[in-house]
Amino acid sequence: MFLLLILMIAANLLIGFCAAVRVRQLIQNQPAIVTIENAEIFLSELDNEPQPVSRTDGSSSTQKLPPPEEVIPYEYLAVLQAESVEANGLVEATAQVLRLEIGRYRARMIEIENKLRETWYQPTEDALHDIADEVDMVNVDWLDKQAEAAQHLDGSQGGLGSYSDVGRRLCDTLFEQTAQIETTLSNLQQLDFENNLSDTCRKLILEIGRLIDLAHDLRDKMTETIVTVLRAEKRLATIDHGMKVDALTGLYNRTGIECKLFEWWRDDIRRERALSIAIVDIDAFRRLNERLGTEVGDLIIASVGKYISELIRTNRGFEFAMRLEGQRFLLFFGDVGPRGATSAVERIRQTINGTAFEFDGEELELRLSAGVTEAKPNDSVPKLFSRAMTALRTAKKNGRNRTFIDEGSGPQPIDPPEYSVRAKVVHVAQH
Numbered sequence: 333m334f335l336l337l338i339l340m341i342a343a344n345l346l347i348g349f350c351a352a353v354r355v356r357q358l359i360q361n362q363p364a365i366v367t368i369e370n371a372e373i374f375l376s377e378l379d380n381e382p383q384p385v386s387r388t389d390g391s392s393s394t395q396k397l398p399p400p401e402e403v404i405p406y407e408y409l410a411v412l413q414a415e416s417v418e419a420n421g422l423v424e425a426t427a428q429v430l431r432l433e434i435g436r437y438r439a440r441m442i443e444i445e446n447k448l449r450e451t452w453y454q455p456t457e458d459a460l461h462d463i464a465d466e467v468d469m470v471n472v473d474w475l476d477k478q479a480e481a482a483q484h485l486d487g488s489q490g491g492l493g494s495y496s497d498v499g500r501r502l503c504d505t506l507f508e509q510t511a512q513i514e515t516t517l518s519n520l521q522q523l524d525f526e527n528n529l530s531d532t533c534r535k536l537i538l539e540i541g542r543l544i545d546l547a548h549d550l551r552d553k554m555t556e557t558i559v560t561v562l563r564a565e566k567r568l569a570t571i572d573h574g575m576k577v578d579a580l581t582g583l584y585n586r587t588g589i590e591c592k593l594f595e596w597w598r599d600d601i602r603r604e605r606a607l608s609i610a611i612v613d614i615d616a617f618r619r620l621n622e623r624l625g626t627e628v629g630d631l632i633i634a635s636v637g638k639y640i641s642e643l644i645r646t647n648r649g650f651e652f653a654m655r656l657e658g659q660r661f662l663l664f665f666g667d668v669g670p671r672g673a674t675s676a677v678e679r680i681r682q683t684i685n686g687t688a689f690e691f692d693g694e695e696l697e698l699r700l701s702a703g704v705t706e707a708k709p710n711d712s713v714p715k716l717f718s719r720a721m722t723a724l725r726t727a728k729k730n731g732r733n734r735t736f737i738d739e740g741s742g743p744q745p746i747d748p749p750e751y752s753v754r755a756k757v758v759h760v761a762q763h
Contacts, residue, residue, distance in 0.1 A: 403491070405484055417575075420565065422488055423495045423502065426481050427557040434551045437474050438544060442626050444470070445540050448533065449625055455529040460536065464520050467540060471513055482506040498560060505553050509546060516542055537622065544626050545618075552657045555586045562587070563713070568594040580630055581637035584654035589662055592652065593713055596666060603709040607666055608673035611720045612640070612681070614659040615699040615732040628691065628760075633659055635689060635760045636698065643680045651676070662720075670706040674737050677702045678748040681735060686753040691760040699733040706739065 404425045411429050412419055419425035444466055451459045485492075485499045492499045516539050523532050562568050568591050576588030584592060596607060614620075614636060621629040633655075640661055641653040650666030663680075665673040681700045688695040703723025707716050723736040726743035730736070736743040 403488065408484075420567075421492070421495060421561070422484065423492060423499045424558060424561045426485060426499075426502065427554045427561075430478075430481055431551060431554040431558070433474075433477055434547050434554065437470070438547045438551075440470050441467075441540060441544050441547065445537070445544070445625055446627060448536055448540065452533055455533045457525050457529065460523075460529060460532055461525055463536060464523065464525075467520060467536075467543070468517055471517055471543065475510055475513060478506045478510055494564075495561065498557060502553075502557055505550065509550055512546055513543065516546075541618075541622055541626070548658055552586075555657070559587055559590050563590065563594075569598075578637075578655040581634050581655050583637050583641060583661075584652065586656060589654045589656065589664070590713060592654070592664060593716075596650075603707070605667055606669045607664075607707040608668050608670045608704060609665065609707070609716065609720055610663040610673055610677045610702050610704040610735075611656060611717075611724045612661050612663065612677065612700045612702040613724055613728070615701055615728075617659040620696070624691070629659075631691070631760050631762060632689065632696070632698070635758055636684075637661060639684075639687070639758055640680060643683055645676065660724075670704055670737055670739055673706075674704045674735060674746055675749070677704055677735055678746070679751050681733070682748075682751045683753050683756075685733070687756045687758055689758050689760055692762070695757070696760075701727040701732050702735040703727055703743065704735060704737045708740075 404419065404422055408419075408425045408429050411432065412425060415432060417428050417432075419428050444463060448460075448463050451463075482503050485503050488499070519539055520536070523535060525532060562571065571587060571591060576584055576591055578585035578588075596605075597603065600607075614633070617629065617632075620632065624632075636659075637653065637655055640663075644651045644653050644663065650664070651668070652664040654662045654664060656662040663673070663677065665676065668676070681702060684698055684700050687698075689698055690696070701724060703720045703726070705716065705719040705723060719738045723738045723743040727734050727736040727745075730745065735746050735748065737746055738744070
């Protein structure tokens with residue numbers, strides 16, 4: 333019995349020795365078998381593991397494959413560098429380049445619009461043909477630029493990372509723009525240049541106005557895309573001052589508004605201070621544009637913006653007038669509740685009602701609609717803007733030239749006090 337026990341122990345020792353030798357051989361022959369401390373390190377090493385790459389001679393070698401990466405086209409980098417604009421990724425670069433291109437396209441279209449208005453009273457078939465051809469040429473070039481931008485984004489979807497959804501929405505916007513521009517160009521081809529030239533001239537004006545409106549819409553969406561990226565990357569505090577200012581009015585632009593809100597909430601991290609905003613819009617502005625032209629419309633926007641900024645009572649807190657987009661302005665009321673903000677907005681609205689804006693000997697009566705809301709402690713910028721915009725649209729639907737307020741239960745009309753307003757004439761400055 334004792335002998336049998338000795339033999340069993342010896343057999344187990346022999347098996348253990350053989351197993352140890354075998355493991356040693358495996359380690360020597362398979363150096364990739366290593367001890368790992370945690371799964372994350374191991375998985376990251378697997379992600380970077382060299383992959384076989386075929387050579388032209390049929391053999392293979394191994395090299396590390398880089399992760400999918402955004403590649404900003406060289407021509408975009410050149411454009412941005414020339415304008416001293418920085419972009420950290422393809423989505424932001426595309427939006428910035430398109431924003432700049434929209435400005436150039438818009439300027440070309442305004443030149444054509446002005447040329448058409450010069451021939452308004454004595455149109456000729458040749459003149460209208462030339463203008464229609466010029467519109468077509470400018471827009472074919474513009475469509476090429478949009479198609480190129482969409483192609484860059486669509487071809488890099490795998491490398492856009494967290495901005496893939498933003499990039500996809502940007503592509504969808506460009507495709508929608510393309511369809512609408514092509515429809516307008518098709519309408520131009522159907523115009524009758526032989527009979528009733530005055531009617532043809534009027535239709536040309538309307539189609540050019542639609543193209544410029546499309547440019548405005550795309551410009552606003554590019555700005556929103558840029559702001560979305562800056563907000564996500566926490567870069568609002570690093571933006572150059574020139575990027576915050578609207579060139580037409582001298583007021584803060586959409587990016588500047590975003591920066592102002594960022595600074596306000598950064599300094600009031602607990603959201604304890606009152607903050608209200610109002611979005612005001614010039615009523616029936618499209619009709620003014622159609623009648624007087626986009627260039628005159630820009631002058632009116634600049635005059636209204638300057639006048640509103642003068643009406644803001646800066647001595648009672650942190651109050652600013654800013655240009656949100658197009659003919660819309662945002663009024664920022666720091667340390668002011670929604671009712672106080674509404675009173676200020678009503679005073680401004682009624683003052684505009686009593687003011688004649690004079691241009692080239694003609695007095696223009698302008699009216700404003702407004703939506704007011706208060707910032708909540710858990711608000712994001714999109715939530716805050718959405719409530720104010722809904723209140724504004726409700727004011728528009730209910731007759732315009734009035735103010736609605738949202739205090740948490742949806743837009744409600746206000747019963748404003750009547751302010752004593754002195755009649756005034758504002759001269760719309762001409763270039």
